[in-house]
Amino acid sequence: MKNEAARDIERIVLTLDVNGERRAILVPVHKTLLEVLREDMQLTGTKHGCELGECGTCTVLVDGKPELSCLLLPIQLEGRAITTIEGMAAGADLHPLQVAFAELSAAQCGYCTPGILLSARSLLESNPRPTRDEIREALAGNLCRCTGYMKILEAIELAAERMR
């Protein structure tokens, strides 16, 4: 990108469906979904840990499935339903996973928490009775450095039980 700062950046108008709200945005074509969510839509609940698809921190749901927003381009996502952490609660009512995470202190620094909550939500929607090993498998792409994962596993199990 040497000395290309004065270059013409190709921009595109896109309509994205984020948390059930459709918004038209004008963005450079090369901007990632992570960047657009955080910088253009002020949805800063989606965090980043590497921006290379390695840590799972920036996980969002696309049509209900966990995806890494740092590896997605918004241009791929028109007409798809994107869910971020801001869309997880129903209005002021927290999702049972959020309640369980709060109750059991499954969020320490909280930085990986949005991505883990969304991955867990996707898991419970397809498998309401996951075993502990199934939870481990489903969340293996989400790193957490604070908790040792124990309280997260317990919180997901508690939420699953309450949601059944």
Next chain:
Amino acid sequence: MKVVGKPLPKVDAAAKVTGRAVYADDMLPARTLHCKILRSPHPHARILSIDGSAARRIPGVVAIITGADLPIKFGILPVTQDERALEHEKARYVGEPIAAVAAVDEEIAAAACDAIHVEYEVLEPVMSIDAALATPKDERIHDYGGPNNIHKFVTLEFGEVDAGFARAHHVREDVFFYQGNTHLPMEQHSAIATYIDGKVTLWSSTQVVHYVHRAVSKVLELPMHRVRVIGAAHGGGFGGKTDPFAHEIIVAKLAMLTGRPVKCTLTREEVFYTHRGRHPVLMWVRTGVDAEGRITAMHFRTALDGGAYGSYGVASTFYTGVLQTVTYDIPAYRFEGCRVFTNKPPCGPKRGHGTPQPRFGLELHLEKVARDIGMDPVELKRRNFVKPYTRAVNWLRVTSCGLEECTQRVLEASGYDKRLRRPGRGMGFAISSYLSGAGTAIYWNDMPHSEVQIKVDRGGVTVYCGAMDIGQGSDSVLATIVAEELGLQPSDVRMVTADTDTTPIDLGSYSSRVTFMAGNAALEAARKMRALLVEAVEARGKKYEDVSFEEASVLGEARFGTLTSAGSYTPPKIAGPYKGSGVGPSPAYSYSACVVDLDADSRTGLIKVNKVWIAHDVGRAINPLLVEGQVEGSVYMGLGEALMEEQVFRKGLHKWPSMLEYKSPTFLDMPDVETFIVETIDKEGPYGAKEAGQGPLLPVPPAMCAAVYDAIGVWIDEIPITPEKVIEALRRKDKGEEARYGPPRFPSIPYPPAIKVEPPPKDLDIAQASTI
């Protein structure tokens, strides 16, 4: 007690689970400029010239600065003010900041960095402890310390060491190596600064607003009252955000130059270069025991690979030698420590700061000593456990000590004594201890280590404290203490923390000090506030417990005017009467014991951990959920260090500065952990509490290695225990060589003669202040 001891949610839990907590990189005020830092591509090189003229011409570039703009040196310790925010004379590691750009967006800032031309004269890098001890090929990394690239020596001797060895029934020597590793917080460091009305305001993902405050003020030559540092919501520290950092000073300087907000968020690769992680430490230990397995003398040598700068390294060096004595009763003890400079990112404090490495060596060494004399290793350790309310030979004061209870809990729960002996499956046991806050501040001063103010009005309570909640829940602990005293719930208490303008001093989240020190300050302030409210309520002929808090607060304001109270905490002066005694003393020590059960595959060398049992003497669990979280997180981090995490270099380059290649445990690698909280109600801590966040990491790596020996009969005397090392040790065993993988020798180091210190007199009141 109504709220202390209850598993209540954290006061910021809702913010954390909804994505509403505002971390530094989440902030984007209008007109924010983005900062990128140009970093050295060479591990060791003289900087001949820096030319930013082409970069300056790029549209969108607003400012470029180099070391000439920030020439004043800084560093966390007063004795090692050896860093510059931007270096313009010499680069000492790959990734060292050389120039910084503020531009209208990140891409332009990055392009401008590429357009800055730096001319280097490349020097021979120093990349190992051995190389640092030898005569440098080109020149020394720093012009202080020495000889060669030695940074610091520590040599201390307590009691009659030679006599202790002479009367020993058995003496053994071992060499161990603990590889360096890094914190890997999920959040990359980020800082954003504004400059308005002649004042810098800096939001940062720091663990210690006070130390950043001091460094920014020093380098920018602004009085401290014209610098405000605010701790943003924190995305993980583990010690890695405890130094003041170049990017924090750089954004403040750029904000002053441009008059606009300036933000810098490090990339993951830059986080690896910023480092300050676990020192690689080579260790040699020699211990004498009598026929009953009681230690008669110990001699411990360490060599720390410090990386390119001082950071906390002087303290780290001491820490590799001090806490051996607070778990085992060692009647005579000699410690020789040495830190060297190398051309790698600087090492510093990581969870356990300087003590996990010697703990690893010590625990494995005692395993071997016990086997030499035909004694069960657990039994040998137990015979040497320190007793509560004693003074160690190096004057460290032990108050409550739950070592024996912790040991019993994990042995019973794991069935360690009755374990089935099967090839390939094993159990290992280890113990540890850690500080509940360092007894002395980083820089010499007489101020309290923590201060808390409380304001009550209109039925609400606000607590002000400089402490930084880094996710461990320190805000919740302080809120719980205040709530307990005032008869409220923690969620009723508003917390204002980590803001150098609005909160009184606290030295921040390091050395496991916040619950203990800020907790004691909060307890004092809350008790004073309660006394005011009780007096006001009782003056109306009522009882405090019978009125609402709203009524009590109205009566209090009516009687006294504005309702405020304050509390502070200064640790007792208990250090020994010798130079260097400031590192190691803590008002109280936590204790842990751990058993690991694992399978070791002798065909592949792979280790599968089945379960970890850990008991932790936390004094009192103010919130057991948070204590469990700290213990489990510590076990996890210890497991990562034991099995996979390592920061290694190839010809000056970091071998794997990414989260994929730097292996850390995932959900699939983490076994179930059974945690036992042991309460010993320490006289010094708030409600008897001690630390929880660091100590439980320490026993995990040695317990892991002991379990590997139990399973397949080979000693892995250096971590991480990679499959390659296991296979190599098994190969040596098969060939009839020593069944061991580990460092072959400890280098010859020109330690100066040890300073001899008399042990404390037997009749010393354990609470007695020292004479220094």
